[in-house]
Amino acid sequence: MSNTAFLILSLLGFILLVYNLIILIKRKEYESNRILNGYNVLIFGVFLLALTFFIKFIKYLIIEFSGYFGLLNEFLSFFDLISNVFLLTLFSISFLVGVFIFKEI
Amino acid sequence: MAVELFLSLQKYLVSVIFIIVAFYWEKLKKEGINELFRKPIIISLILFLGFPYIVIGLPNLSENIRTYIELIGVLAISGILFLISIRDFKLRDNKRYAELIELKEQPKHPIALEFARKIVDPELKKLDKRERELVKYEKNITKQLNEREEEIVRNEEEQNRRIEELKKKEEKIELDIKEAKKTKKEINEDKKVIEKEKEAIDDNKDEIEVEKTRVNKLRDKNKKILKKIRKEKKDIIDERKKIENLSKELKELDNKKNEINKEYGKLKKKEEKIKLKEKNLDDKEGKLRLREDHVEDGKDELAIERNKLDKMTEEAEKSKEAYERKREELLSEETKLREYREKLKEREKELKMRRKQLEDDIADFMRRKNE
Numbered sequence: 001m002s003n004t005a006f007l008i009l010s011l012l013g014f015i016l017l018v019y020n021l022i023i024l025i026k027r028k029e030y031e032s033n034r035i036l037n038g039y040n041v042l043i044f045g046v047f048l049l050a051l052t053f054f055i056k057f058i059k060y061l062i063i064e065f066s067g068y069f070g071l072l073n074e075f076l077s078f079f080d081l082i083s084n085v086f087l088l089t090l091f092s093i094s095f096l097v098g099v100f101i102f103k104e105i
Numbered sequence: 106m107a108v109e110l111f112l113s114l115q116k117y118l119v120s121v122i123f124i125i126v127a128f129y130w131e132k133l134k135k136e137g138i139n140e141l142f143r144k145p146i147i148i149s150l151i152l153f154l155g156f157p158y159i160v161i162g163l164p165n166l167s168e169n170i171r172t173y174i175e176l177i178g179v180l181a182i183s184g185i186l187f188l189i190s191i192r193d194f195k196l197r198d199n200k201r202y203a204e205l206i207e208l209k210e211q212p213k214h215p216i217a218l219e220f221a222r223k224i225v226d227p228e229l230k231k232l233d234k235r236e237r238e239l240v241k242y243e244k245n246i247t248k249q250l251n252e253r254e255e256e257i258v259r260n261e262e263e264q265n266r267r268i269e270e271l272k273k274k275e276e277k278i279e280l281d282i283k284e285a286k287k288t289k290k291e292i293n294e295d296k297k298v299i300e301k302e303k304e305a306i307d308d309n310k311d312e313i314e315v316e317k318t319r320v321n322k323l324r325d326k327n328k329k330i331l332k333k334i335r336k337e338k339k340d341i342i343d344e345r346k347k348i349e350n351l352s353k354e355l356k357e358l359d360n361k362k363n364e365i366n367k368e369y370g371k372l373k374k375k376e377e378k379i380k381l382k383e384k385n386l387d388d389k390e391g392k393l394r395l396r397e398d399h400v401e402d403g404k405d406e407l408a409i410e411r412n413k414l415d416k417m418t419e420e421a422e423k424s425k426e427a428y429e430r431k432r433e434e435l436l437s438e439e440t441k442l443r444e445y446r447e448k449l450k451e452r453e454k455e456l457k458m459r460r461k462q463l464e465d466d467i468a469d470f471m472r473r474k475n476e
Contacts, residue, residue: 009176092122
C-alpha cells in the first residue's frame, strides 16, 4: 500500500518539478543579469531533484510491478545509490554553490 | 568500504549542507540581497526544497516516515513554488506585452528589436505555421485529386475491358444462335423419323391389343385361382380348428377313461373284499352247521347273521350291477372314440390331399405367370 503511495507521490513530485523548471527558465529573463549565474545553479539543483524523483518513481514502479520487471529487481540498489548518494548530494552542493555565488555579488 | 561509509553518512551530510545553505541564505537576506531579486520568495522557496532533507537527517525515524516526509515535503513546496512562480511569470509577461504593444507606433525606439522579437516574431511564426498548414492542405488536396484521377482512369480502363468482354460475349452468343438453329434443324429431322416410327408403332398396336386381351384373360384366370386358393385356405384353417377341437375332446375322453378305470379298480377291490367276506361267511356257516347240533341256543344269532349276510349280498349284487353298467358305458365311449379317431384320420388324409392339390395349383399358376 505504502509503495503505491510512494509511486504516486514521486510521479506527482516529478511532474511538478518539471513544470517548475520550465517556469523558472522562462522567468529567467525578468531577473537581473547579476544574479543569473546563481539562479542558473539553483535551476540546475532543481533539475537534479527532478531527476532524483524520476529515478525514485522508476524504483517504486519496479517494486510495484515486480512481476513485469522481474529482471530489473537486481538494479534497485543501484537506483538507490544513484538517487540518494550522487544526485541528492549534488543537489545539496549545487544549492550551496548557488548561495555562495549570490554572496559574491 | 568507503562507499558504504559514505552511504551511511550521506543523509547527515546532505542535511548538514542544507542547514549551512539555510543559514547562509538568512545571512545574505540580512545583508540585503533581496533587493537584487524581482521576487525573492521564489529563491527562498527553491532553497526551501532542501528542508525535507534536513528533517530526514533526524535520528529515530523509520524508513517509511522518511520517504513520506521527503516525497510529501518536496511535493508541497514544489506545488507552492509552482503557483507563486507561474502567477509572477504571468503578471510580468502581461506587463511586458502591454509595454511592447505601446511601441508598435514607434518603430525607431531602442526597444524595437525586443518588440520585434516579442510581438512580431510570434505573429510571423503563427503565419509560417498557417502557411505550412495551407501547403500541407494543398498537398493533401492535390494528392486526393491525383488519386481520384487515377481512379477515374482505372474505371475507364475497366469499362473498356468490360465493353470488350461484352463484345466477345455477343459474338459467342451469335455463334451459339447459329448452332442452335442447326440443332433445331436436326431436331426437326429427328421428329420426322420419330413420326415414321410412330406410324409403325400404330400398326403394331393392334397386335399389342390382342396380346393385351390375352393377358387380361390370364389375369382373370389367375384371379379366380387366387380366389379358390383363398377359399381353400380358409377351409383348411376351419378344419384345423375343428381338428384342434376334436383333439381337445379326445384328451377329455382320455381323462374320463382314466377316471372310469380308477373307479373300475376300486369296484374290483370292493368285489374282492365281498368275496373274502362271503368266504368267511361260508366258513362261519359250516362252523355254525357243525355247532347247530351242539348249540341250539345260538340259532337266533345265526338267523341275525344270515339276515346280515343277505343284506350284504344284496348290496354286492347292486354294486355289481352298477359296475357292469359303468363298464358298458365305458365300452360304448371307447367305441365312440375309436370312431372319432378313424374320422380324424380320414379328414387328415383328405387335408393332405387338398394341400397337395393346392401346391400343384400354385406351382402351375407360378409357371403360367413366368411364361
